Amino acid sequence: MSAVWTKRRLAALAALLLPVVGTVGLIVRGELALRGSEWRFKINGHDPRDLLRGHYLTYRIDWAEQPADSECVDCCLCMNRLGDEQHVTRVECYAAESCDAWLRVGEIENLQRYYIPEDAPRQLEAAVMAGRGELVLSFSKRGGMVIKELLVDGRPWREALGWLAGED
């Protein structure tokens, strides 16, 4: 009786800890992606009237895509390094695993917004509009991906706030 009661209590505790375990899993996935290979891309503001939507800075990523050899159906962006240069082209997703890093085209939309504090100065928006922004993406070997940093003039945006505040 006691053993059954203990088993039930343990099962209940395990069920209750599921959200904790799930959140830890999400954090581990994020940390692994942060430690992946880094890729830098230029970004441009695409809507001058509403670049700062809520607390999110929205923009378009300039992938500098090379022309693809053929049209794709289930498309992925294939990224390879040729020396210091990044080479991005569109391929079928089944062929993307041989790339240094890859990304489903459908996931691009999810990368085109960046959370910033409520009181971030409007000069940050202006800098991105002027094409001074870059995005650092980090890709893990298993296909995980996170936005690692937003750069302005090549520096992390928090550092850039210092000189952006003096601009008008």
Place this chain on the structure above:
Amino acid sequence: MSTTKKLEQWRASGLLDEAAVERILAWERGRRRPLMVWALGGLGALTVAVGIISVVAANWDALGRGVKLGLDLVLLTGLALGVFRARGRWAREILVILYFGLTLASIALVSQVYQLGGDVYAALVLWMVLASPVAAFGCSWLVAALWLVGLNAALGTSLEAISSSLDEPAMFALAIGAYSVQVAALLFAGNAGWLRARRPDFAKTFEIVGWAGLVLLTSIAQQLWYADPDGDLLWSIPVPLLMAGLLAWRAPTFLSEPTRSAVRAVRAAILVSIGASAVALLPHPDIDFLAPLTFIAVWIAFAAACQQVGRIGLLNAATAVIALRVVIAYVELFGSLLETGLAMIGGGLLTIGLAWLWRRLARGFKSDAERTEEVGQ
């Protein structure tokens, strides 16, 4: 009038003695639920959850990644242990609601910290997978209702996300199938003995939402007669029909007193409402006059079922809906003098028929009540 006043009247008129009145009052006191405590407690818990989210958001810059996620994990673990150890019922309910809500907030927090701009449906589905076992630790209708809201948010956003990659017939079939299965599952769960024994308020909530869903969806389906669907909805028919068969088969388990006439009426209501909906899903031109007619037919079936199972309040509500639909139909059918005249004759006859039917049903109730009284004596 309150129970106490009623009992006092019955005691004064000699229907009940003092001892019986005391026994009834003691029983009622034992059954009383702290609704106000739950409502205020639930509101407080939700306010605290929203407040925590706002505080974290306001101090975003001041807190590092590790601190934010560490605080979140400590809070989650504390709530898990709180639910595990809580003994008081309402305290546990509030902790369950907090933990349930904070799980979604945690997913959003991790998403913000790592700048993961993922899809909303993926976050909601993950939330339901992780937090549904937490909801199972609650007992109140409020937890059941919150869980249903979460489930439908996840279902709705998932269907929307999936539908973009499907053609129209498959999209309709998936959506109609998913909601038909949900209605049937709620009715089966709400009447399952194991759930009624362990979580009576969950069972009651599921049953009410299940019946409400059936009534709402089949009523909406009758509006299809205003449209001219081609073959796009054909593949949407099999799942609702299958559910209708299962529900009709298991109808006796939905009734506390499954008399022959009550089972027959409930089966008829299920088959008529879902059957009429299936017919409306077939390819057809727009036949406007069928929309009010099939709607009223479906609601007459519901009203008859309410009458047979002795739910006089619901019968009155159904009668009111039918009367309202007849009035709307008058307005809809106003056109040429001839059309208006025919519409008014038809509508008037229908209203008279309705009044006659209602009077007959009311008499039936009265004679049933009298018979019960005689047996009691």
